[in-house]
Amino acid sequence: MRDESWTPDVTVDEGLSRRAKALACTAPLHDLDVRKGMIEWAEAKTYLMAEIALYTIDQVAITMDFDTGAGHQQIMDRVQQFVARQAPNRHSKEHARVTAWVLESLINIGDVDRAFRCPYGAVDPDGVYRVRIFDFKLIEERRDAAGKLYLRASHEALNVLVGALDTDVESAQIAAEVKLDNLIRRGRLADAKQVAQQAQRLTIWYGDMIRVQLDATKRNVQAVDWREKVPELLDNALAHVEERVKAERAIAKYIAEARDEAEDPVRKSHAADLVDSVEDCVRRHIKLHTRLIGARDLFREQQDRQQFSGTPQRQTLDPYGHLLIPTLDLPVADVARLTNRYFTESSGPVVQDVPDLAALIPLLLRPAPERTRFAEEVLDPNLETVEEQKRFTDRQWEQAHAILDLPDEVRALSDLLDEAAALDPELPELVALLALQAYGPQTGTALRRSDHQVLLAVRANANLDSQGFEGDDLLLTTARLLDLPIAEHQAQFTKHTGDDR
Template identity: 80%
Template sequence: MRDETGEPVVTVDEGLSRRAKALACTAPLHELDAHKGMIEWAEAKTYLMAEIALYTIDQVAITMDFDTGAGHQHIQERVQRFVARQAPQRPDQEHARITAWVLGSLINLGDVDRAFRRPYGAVDSDGVYRVRTFDFKLIEERRDEAGKLYLRASHEALNVLVGALDTDVESAQVAAEVKLDNLIRRGRLVDAKQVAEQARIRTIQYGGLIRVQLEATKRNVQAVDWREKVPDLLDDALAHVEERVKAERAIAKYMAEARDEAEEPVRKSRAAELVDIVEDCVRRHIKLHSHLIGARDLFQEQQDRQQFSGTPQRQTLDLYGHLLMPALDLPVADASGLADLYFTESSGPVVRDLPDLAALVPLLLRPAPERTRFAGEVPEPDLETLQERKRFTDHQWVLANALLELPDEVRTLSGLLDEAAALDPELVALLALQAYGPQTGTALRRGDDRVLLAVHADADLDSQGFEGDDLLLATARLVDPATADHPAQTPKNTGGDNR
């Protein structure tokens, strides 16, 4: 097609976009081999990471069923045996870590929503080429009704696994089974096994398409076209399943006869593997058939349930994926306007208090409420008498004061503590420390005529568990300055010359 000037017109090419998306699905597998040199805890260059990733997707796809998935531990054990074949001389611990690293990379644990993002170009209907982002997953983590995590291979992962991208599932499976039957009759069991494995993946993929429609129905009946699209899909699926079950049973019967008649061990083993794969396809088709039969009943149940469940709630905004990441790709001027608009709209309107004359006048003219003189009856508190707990008894105080009564002599603290061993040396030591800085003013106000004094002694103290500097203790007589000029009124000196 050319325009008026004779130049070719760029038209919309959907096939180009599909191939670009298909190529993007293989990028995470190539990145595993590109980044394996950055692993510090193992010499990972020996391992072929893309093959390990394909084998992991294969095991998850084979293990999962219509409404169930594969367990982490089960996949870990099966893939670890494959990893050990690539490097049998390496320890089992390294094999386990390589398996966990590949599985975590396929789940994309480093991303918030566990999705891979790859840019691709597309020409719009108006002829403008735009760069868009393709979001996809390879292995998804989901929870069952009991809350236990399980793994499922995504639609994109199944496409990567079988190597047939953007292909009609039903047509591809019919073609695969015709090819399988032809290879079996020609005796090419190795090629027949590969085709049978691809046919099984197509069976899983076809069940996944039906499963997506049923899950969407459980969430919101109005989001699924149950008037034309889904009923036609169910009718086509039922006819497809019935035909495939008949064809697969015939192939399984023929292979069972070939297995029993084979004399070579290798041929017998390959025939047995083919029988297992085809019988697994039959089992999956029968289970899919049961879900297809009950799909319309499921629609009726969900319609009745959701009719009385209220208005569907809107999906919560993902600030990281819906706002932050797109805003980082924009110029500063455009991003700031987008952020201002979001925060303005998300904060909501502010309700202001406006004065209303009709409501304000009655409030101002309302008589003041009558105040009571008393606030009410005061409850009687329940008081408990606290008993004073003395550290030292009265008898210990009497003995300690008698021991420290030193009117005519000077004693060391160490000697007094030895004598107080039978009493309480701690009380004697406390009184001696108080005597090192005596409160003479307080003693005079109380009317005491003497006070205990303590001074530093040039000796060490080590008695009754007390250590430090020893003290010299003596009792000094107190003289009131007001009566110092009247000797007749001065009390007798009962403490000697200690002043």
């Protein structure tokens, strides 16, 4: 029998929160496959949008460097080739639109600050369970010193790629390189290439961690723990880079020998690709090593600069995030009180000019200016006559009416457009406009105006593709109007259009 006084031991589990955040990072990728059915310009069910998104993040992460990012068009070209593999029978324009749609979704262009938000739960140290909001980005747009946009994969995106959400970076890379060495010795170069690329992504992720710490130091030295956390991170990173460069150079040498001795063209090609991947890892490690060597100098430089730069400025107020969002759920009376106080304090005091005695005496002794009885002369405005701009000339109207005068014949709209284009390049547009009006003719208006004939148009069983116009082709004819009652007119109209059809 269960003891009712028993309560579960709920403790603070940081690993659970990390896994919840890691799961939230995959939500935008799954959302792409959910929303692809809403795309109207393509049959998008063929495409696996989550795979395209992962491939896009992969290309951005591999292309970006320590300081710079990936070019927008460069990523578009690479991902479009992958999209074309999923649907080789589709048009290249559709591949380009799918690529752009996935990339814009990963950037989250529709949001104000371009961040994804997902709720997750966490237990406070006092044992209270609270729901919090996790803000993250996957691909960020930034500008370099020249103002040119480039793309960078965020921490969360790199975590999704390499699977290092709750894993020690050092041990993960050592395991990856041991696996790489075993695969090479066993001759499985295709699998070894995938492991090498995974190790490359781990290196990029590790370098991005260092870059964030250095960028935060440039903004505010006090916001970064340079007493214990960052020095320990730099020491571990230096030891890590030195060991990895030695191991990777040895692996690259072994692969180069396997490439030179291989007789199979496929194996030789795989070995050559693997050499390039390992050499790229070595290059990134060397560049990261250079940054690590200069990290402490950067800290001392920023410490001296910020120490003598004056009092830090207050953070700029955000009316949208600091005022509008918190007040949407409040009553109107409370909102009015808060907004009045906000704008009163944010506007600041107005300094009044207080003249001194030396400036006040000349102002008091200055003679009063003479007042004129009349105001200044009023200038007559210059008015210009605006001439009415006509879209079509009278000559074009006459030509269009002559073409559409079909008293004893029925002609297709496509033939009439070709005939009009031979007379005037702008005339087909006017002919098409009059033909569309004839599809729903104003017969009653024509009778009241005592017109002798009216232009009629009915749908033809053919497609229209002439002079830039596409759609359903029309059959046109001119019907004579007789002085008959309305019922007889309807009968004549039905007989006439039925015969023509």
